[in-house]
Amino acid sequence: MRNNDVRPVRTQWGKWSSAFVAALALAVSALPQAHAAGEEYFPLQSYRVGPYAAGGSGFFGGFIDYLQLINARDGGVNGVKLVWKECETEYVVEKGVECYERLKTGGPDGAPTAATNPLSVGIAYATLDRSTADKIPLITINHGRTDSTDGAVFPYVFPLQLNPYSEVSAIVNYIGQRSGGLAALKGKKIVVLYHGSPYGRETIPVVDLLAKKYGFDVTQIEVPHPGNEQGSQWLKIHQINPDWVILRGWGVMNPVAIKTAQKVGYPVDHIIGNIWSNSEEDVRPAGDAAKGFISITTHPSGADYPVLQAINQYVVKPGNGNLKDPARFGTVYYNLGVVNGILNVEAVRVAQRKFGNKPLTGEQVRWGFEHLDLDDARLKQLGALGLVQPLKLTCADHEGGGAVRFQQWDGQKWNVISNWVQADRALLRPIIEKSALSYAKEKGITPRDCSKDL
């Protein structure tokens, strides 16, 4: 009897302790191993909950999976393993700042920090000064502060591939192509529907400038964050009845825009989504209403690229994939994460050529970013030809590419419908330089002399 009384208690304890041991074993086994050649550390200010979770989980999933691929297949970058830590920001600026401060020097075993990739304009703005002071590159791929393209004033900030000005310029060029030449833009009516955030407002002045240059009428309409109600905005668009609508959305705002367009009877194939309105997650919730929707992309979706096949083989199949829903493999956000991974890792590789095959500081990786030079041959080696555009960065130019392709949603998948369309970067450069200079003046920064800085 006595034994019977005691036993249940014991088994309870046994259960708990074995669970504890199991958890401990898991924790230990999950810790990064093998410190032979050292490690390079990436702090990840990720977001997997909140209104923009689809973007965050896809992007950081792709990024992490690429880092895993490099570790699993190549044993790191020239023997230097890649490690990372995550901190949830929910796309909220304060949390992003807290995460930045928490993670910035938190590399395991003192692994130096390579770069931060917050994927949020608000957080990027808030950590810009900190990144410069801490000498850690701040990567804002396809977004960010436009004038940070000028590396002379912003040595630590990299709006890789496509800054917001280039983005709208490329869209206007495409509309020109579709209308039969840029001259035909005269008198056309274009509406820009933008997200009510720093990201959305970033392009207001440059759109006005392009409108003046090409002689089209433009109306810019703001949708308050997060954008799940757009009745009045689309009613206004209905009244204007423009030739084209440029959608600069983000997250839930995109499907709502497409659905509301259908409600007011605006043709969806005359809406052009920008770089953050171009994913499967933006069109699928809109259902049939999205059929024919056009958007730009720097990184087509699809899982056929050799680099994605390699990720599938080395990371996803062994069960280490970061995505919770395997169906999202090869989608737009995921592929952008992979592209971002490629660019970060290549920057480390370039920097290693100069500083040696060892863990590098943020300052050294910054040099790597600034000397990034990806041509078609190198992209082919990486298995990313067609996924990443040729990219060459310099001290003065932290963007590098400035080209986009256009894709159309057929209800099931995106089909690429154009070749690379180049932004008018020569036109934009003086505006960027002017803005960067006024920033430098306000902050008391002396711009670097890029002709001497190698």
Added chain:
Amino acid sequence: MELTRTLAEPRRLNPRQIAVPLASALVAFAGVPLVANDYWLNAILVPFLVLAVAGLGLNFVTGYAGQLSLGSAAFMSIGAYATYNLLVRVPALPLPLDLLLGGLASAAAGVLFGLPSLRIKGFYLIVSTLAAQFFVVWLFTRVAWFSNYDTSGVLSAPQLAIGHWRIDTPVSRYLFVLGVATLLFAFGASLVRSELGRRWMAVRDMEAAARVIGIPVGRSKLLAFALSSFVLGIAGALWAFAYLGTIEPDGFNLNLSFQVLFIIIIGGMGSIPGNFLGAAFIVLLPILLSNAAGALAHAGIGADQVQNLQKIVFGTLIIVFLIKEPEGLARLVQIVRQRRPKAS
């Protein structure tokens, strides 16, 4: 006047009441910068202090004068934008004066949006302050002048300096915020013990009675709004420049107003030290949970689930605390203190 004067009879301070704040000030000014690292200074202590100051501001109007307000973030943003424009457009002015004028601008707005309190109270007043919240965000988004014609409407903090002391390192930012917070708390503590503070409490406890004994109710209310917004405005400027380093209109949204309101509800309405307790609860606890959750990441729980779990834990803790002690953490501390001598 006679009556109010007797109400305001100064309390006699015992030595412990002076020694404790002095000792804690010494620790805060000298001890903390020596031991704390960048993360603690930048990401924990600075926002904690700023939100404690914001709590103090809201406590004047809500905790002491009994006027409900949901516009704290609006007044914070007015202070921040006013200070920014003074810093940029009138560089000759010293930083402390910029802060002071920023606070005064916010105080003026506070009086304006406090005017309805002369006629309406309680939940109806919330609507009026809520209007302030939305109006201010709209105004700063629409009128580009306020953001110095910045393209995206995001302002980055100009360089801060008082004389030759440049405020650009974590330690200097912390000391600057701590200095301002100390001054404001000293001001607040003496204010609520002054005649005005007693008047506020009289208005809060029973407006009709206060009116009968000759307290100028309307003026007291408006002064409460003014002083509250003054402190909130300075808190906003600190939040923007000493903490985040940027301001944008949406950064001061309703969410922040709620946060400040929760600080005083959880810390204790009508309590000065309660602001610190509330701010600690609101700022430190989520960070603590999130740090603790970092350890769980290795145990096979997804990062997104951990985040949702944190929210559940945080929400539960709020409910538990409020059921246990509806008058806030300050009251809880008081009870513990009163019991201690008896036990020993």
